[in-house]
Amino acid sequence: VSVPSDSCPPDLALELLLAGELPASSPHQAHLSSCPRCANRLAEMRSVGEAYMKSDAAGALRRELAVRTRSDARKRRAMIGWGLLAPLAAAAAWLLLARTPPDEFVAKGSGTVALLVSHGGQVAPWAGGALASGDPLGLSWTGARASYVAVIGREEGGATVRWFPAEDRAALLEPGTRTFGDSLRFDPPFQGTVYTFVAESPFSTVPLEAAIREGRDPTFSGLASKLRIPRTP
Amino acid sequence: MPLVSSSELFERHGAAVYRRCRAMLGDEAGARDAVQEVFLKAHVQRATFRGEASPFTWLYSIATTHCLQQLRNAKLRQKKLESLGQEAAPRGMGPDDRLRTLALLEGFPPDVQQIVYLRHIDGLDMEEVARMTQLSTKTVSRKLHDFVERSRELASRDREEVRP
Numbered sequence: 001v002s003v004p005s006d007s008c009p010p011d012l013a014l015e016l017l018l019a020g021e022l023p024a025s026s027p028h029q030a031h032l033s034s035c036p037r038c039a040n041r042l043a044e045m046r047s048v049g050e051a052y053m054k055s056d057a058a059g060a061l062r063r064e065l066a067v068r069t070r071s072d073a074r075k076r077r078a079m080i081g082w083g084l085l086a087p088l089a090a091a092a093a094w095l096l097l098a099r100t101p102p103d104e105f106v107a108k109g110s111g112t113v114a115l116l117v118s119h120g121g122q123v124a125p126w127a128g129g130a131l132a133s134g135d136p137l138g139l140s141w142t143g144a145r146a147s148y149v150a151v152i153g154r155e156e157g158g159a160t161v162r163w164f165p166a167e168d169r170a171a172l173l174e175p176g177t178r179t180f181g182d183s184l185r186f187d188p189p190f191q192g193t194v195y196t197f198v199a200e201s202p203f204s205t206v207p208l209e210a211a212i213r214e215g216r217d218p219t220f221s222g223l224a225s226k227l228r229i230p231r232t233p
Numbered sequence: 234m235p236l237v238s239s240s241e242l243f244e245r246h247g248a249a250v251y252r253r254c255r256a257m258l259g260d261e262a263g264a265r266d267a268v269q270e271v272f273l274k275a276h277v278q279r280a281t282f283r284g285e286a287s288p289f290t291w292l293y294s295i296a297t298t299h300c301l302q303q304l305r306n307a308k309l310r311q312k313k314l315e316s317l318g319q320e321a322a323p324r325g326m327g328p329d330d331r332l333r334t335l336a337l338l339e340g341f342p343p344d345v346q347q348i349v350y351l352r353h354i355d356g357l358d359m360e361e362v363a364r365m366t367q368l369s370t371k372t373v374s375r376k377l378h379d380f381v382e383r384s385r386e387l388a389s390r391d392r393e394e395v396r397p
Contacts, residue, residue: 010356015249019289049248057265058247061272065239068276
């Protein structure tokens, strides 16, 4: 029975049968049931395969594939994470750079405070930069609820000027408030930095002014912006 | 695809791939190494597996190509030639023709090598070769014809070169 006849399928055809890759109508199927040689050959092939699958080599490969599969899954998760984060980061950057003009800034909470400058009867947002003598500065508050706002300037020499409000406590501004006070009028030769603070609770400007005078940025969480006024020509 | 993981593919088809490598290389240790190479290649290439062929056929194709590359190794090739001479072929070419065919394979593109191997060394019929290679029987037939023609050309050139 060890010598194949002309009608015996080759080993590869037996493999296809074992793998279920040949249709049930294949003549090899019928041949198998009537050929002891091929039936034995098929049993032998199964036995060789089973021995390999129980071997150390197969065990080592099984472990290697499991390690690689886990590693790929980790990479895929990381890619998905980055894939999700990238649009979020892009959206955040767009919100910061495109949606929010540089002359406005989002305060802690949910509002936006803008510094304005009035020059020749025209009111424009001010994002730092040169001002003309006597130009009044203004504030607009578009938060969802009333908030406490203060604006403090620091001259190059270290002296501080409380620009808004006149008192040493932050003023409560209702949403939609737009104010131009005398205290916010630009008075050269001021050259320095303007700090704006916004908070939902009342706060004193005294410790803030002290820190600013010493050349430190206040650690107060309500610090919403820091704008520079260059030397006026 | 892939619909299944490399580990699952190995559990389903590892035995068949081992038998394929063992049959082609005629060497158990070489076959074990080859199975490892085949499944690691399949793991890397599985993203490109589109599912036109069955996973079995796909793995078999990787295994056949890999073993044909291995048979370029002189020692393995000699071992294979010896085993081919002793093997009883169920149909198709006799042992001498199979030896000659195997010797001629080198230098042909991998797809032609695979078709020729499946047809003349494995002894599959044209339809079975077409199923294994995912080609039409017409294409298989044409590639086999081209192989025979090219082999004849090479043989005649060799004869002219050795003529005094």
